[in-house]
Amino acid sequence: MSDKRKIAEAAIVRLSVYNRALGEIEKEGLEIISSDELGDRIGYHATQIRKDLSCFGEFGEVGKGYFVRDLRDAISRILGVDRKWNVALAGAGHLGSALLAYPGFRQRGFNIVAVFDNDLAKIGKKWEGIVIQDTSELAKTVKEQDIRIGIIAVSPQVSQEIVDTLTSCGVRAILNFAPASITVGEGVELRNVDLATELECLSYFLTNEAEVRTEVLRKIKNNNGEGG
Secondary structure, three states: OOHHHHHHHHHHHHHHHHHHHHHHHHHOOOEEEEEHHHHHHHOHHHHHHHHHHHHHOOOOEEEEEHHHHHHEEEEEEHHHOOOEEEEEEOOHHHHHHHHOOOOHHHHHHHHHHEEEEOOOOOOOOOOEEEEEEEHHHHHHHHOOOOOOOEEOOOOOHHHHHHHHHHHHOOOOEEEEOOOOOOOOOOOOEEEEHHHHHHHHHEEEEEHHHHHHHHHHHHHOOOOOOOOO
16 A cells, blocks of 8 residues: 555545535635644644645635635545445444434535345335335445445344445445454445444543552542642
């Protein structure tokens, strides 16, 4: 992997933040903005913004700033959100229903056009205007609807099988919510989102923060006692 590729991956989340902020700024009617002004709005240092953007080309004018619409259009092209993406959702459980109902996906150009499950009680029912299909129809539907992205919200036991089916019929981008270790072949981009693990990381932080605070207070108390 090239150094440029590594830099681009490290900056991609911030690019998304910049893009959304520029969208709001454009709505305000502001035509030009400096990296300092943009940084103040989103909490990033201007140097970081300029460094991130330099990975992808030259933007704006020295001493003048960035043209808001032009920069937003450029970042949208870099992120690939200047077009629509058809998405398949595997899993019609509680998480799947929440993901399907989330309006932010469509607003950003990600259209969930097919939902799959192996529960006979759910197959054939309509969710958000989409009929839930049997997972056996996955490969056929992916090809018919030119689906490029797959979201996995199934049980760990079947997650690898679903991913294998998706990738075998051309899907090259997978967002995995299943708490399982998924492997993909060359040329497939996999992103894992484990909500329970993220919460455990937060609880670890809070637990250790409390322990550190307790230790500090103990030392202060001991020092005061020794001083007395």
